[in-house]
Amino acid sequence: MALIVQKYGGTSVGDTDRILNVARRIKTFVDEGHSVVVVVSARSGVTNDLIARAKTLNASPDEREMDMLLAVGEQETIALTAMALHSLGVKAVSRTGAQAGIYTDFAHTRARITEITGGDIKKCLDLGKVVIVAGFQGIDRDGDISTLGRGGSDLSAIALAAVLKADICQIYTDVNGVYTADPRIVKHARKIPEMSYEELLEMASLGSKVMQARSVEFAQKHNVVFEVRSSFNNEPGTIVKSEAPSLEDVVISGVAVDRNQTKVTVSDIPDKPGTAAEIFRQLGEAGIVVDMIVQNISRGGKANLTFTVSKDDAVKAGKVLDAVCGKLKSGAVSLTGDIAKVSVVGTGMRSHSGIAAKFFQTLADNNINIQVITTSEIKISVGIFLEDAEKAVNALHTAFGLDAE
Ligand code: ADP
Ligand code: ASP
Ligand code: MG
8 A cells, every 4th residue: 555646737637527537547546545645737728827817907916916816726626626536436635735734935926845744634544535735836924825836736746745755656747758858849759768857857947848847856855756657548657766777878868948038138238347247146136047148248348248038037137137237337138039948968968078069060950040058067058049949859859869760
C-alpha cells in the first residue's frame, strides 16, 4: 500500500467527460488499496479567460483581487472531481489550498510556499477518502488567497508529495512525458525515459512549459522523484530524479523554445561605469526579470544596450526605462518587437566542444538571423524572429541527432 500524490492538468480535466476519465483512473489506484491525494488544475482555458476578463475592466488589476479571482478555476474542478468519484462509489473530499494548509508569502500572483501543514489530509486518508486539493492556490498569513504563478498546480503537487512523504508522485498531462522538444512543434521529438532535475529545470526555465520551473526546483531541493505521464493512456512517462545515468553520454538532452519575449533596446546611453547597473537595478526593483543581454559600444562615448524581457512585462519595462533615461539625461528606449528564444540544453555540453559551432552553423544553413545570444555551461540560447522559431527548433533537433528514427 502506497501513498500516491497525483496531479491532473487543465486538459486532463477539460470537461466533465474528462473529469470522469480522471475519476476512473483514480479509482483503479484506490481499488488496489493505495491512499491517494489528487491535485487538480482549472479546466484548460479557464485561468486565461479569467485574466482576460479582469483586464477588460482594469489594465493592471490589483494583485490580491486577481488571486481571489484566479483561485475560482481550481475550486470548480476539485468539487466536480469529488462528485465524479462519488458517482463511482469512491469516498472523496475536496480541499482548497487554504484548507490543505498551503501557506505562502504575500507576493500575490507569484507567491512562494512558506509552510504546508496539510490540514486534515492525513485524517481523511485514514478514513479511506481520496483527498482532492485545489492546485495553484494557497493562503497568506493575513488569510488572503494567493496563487503560485502560472503552471503552479505542478508546484502544489510536488510540495504536497514532499510534505506528506508520498511514495509516488505522478504528474498527469496531455503528452506522454517530457520530450526532446515540444512534440506539438517537432514531429520527430522523442520521449525521454529518465532525466535529472537539473536538465528538466533548465528546459522548463527556457520555456518548455511541460512542468513549471519552480516546481522542478522544489523537487530538486526536497528530492521528490516524480513521473510526468499522460492521463489519456497507460504508457510509462518520464521519471525525473537527481541522477539519470542513462543520459550521461547524451550531450544534448533537448531543444526548448520560449515565444513570449520582447526585445528592448536602450540606445545612446553613457559608456561609463554604473550605467548598466542603474538600468538593471531599476528594472529589478520593478520586479522585471531581464534575459539575454548584449551591449554595443557606439562612437562618441555612447553605448547601446539590448536585452529581452517577458512580453507580459514589456509595457512596464518601457515605463521604467523612460524614467531611467530621464535621470541619465540621455538614451532612447525602443521595444523592438516580440522574439522567440530558442535553446539547446544538455549537461553533457560541459565536457564537449563544437556544440556552439554546430548550433550557429545550423541556424546559418537555414538562413535564420540571430538578434541576441546567451550561454551557460549547459545551454546555448538565441533570440530570433518569432516566425523563424518553428524552423529553428526543428533544424536544431535534427542537427543534434535528436530525431526519432
Ligand atoms: P497541464 O495542463 O497538464 O499542466 P501544460 O499545457 O502546462 O499541461 O504542459 C503540457 C504541454 O507542454 C504539452 O501539451 C506540450 O505542448 C508542452 N511542451 C513544451 N515542451 C515540451 C517538452 N519538451 N516535452 C513535452 N511537452 C512539452
Ligand atoms: N490554472 C493555473 C494556470 O493555468 C495553474 C495550472 O494550471 O497549473 O496557470
Ligand atoms: Mg501546466
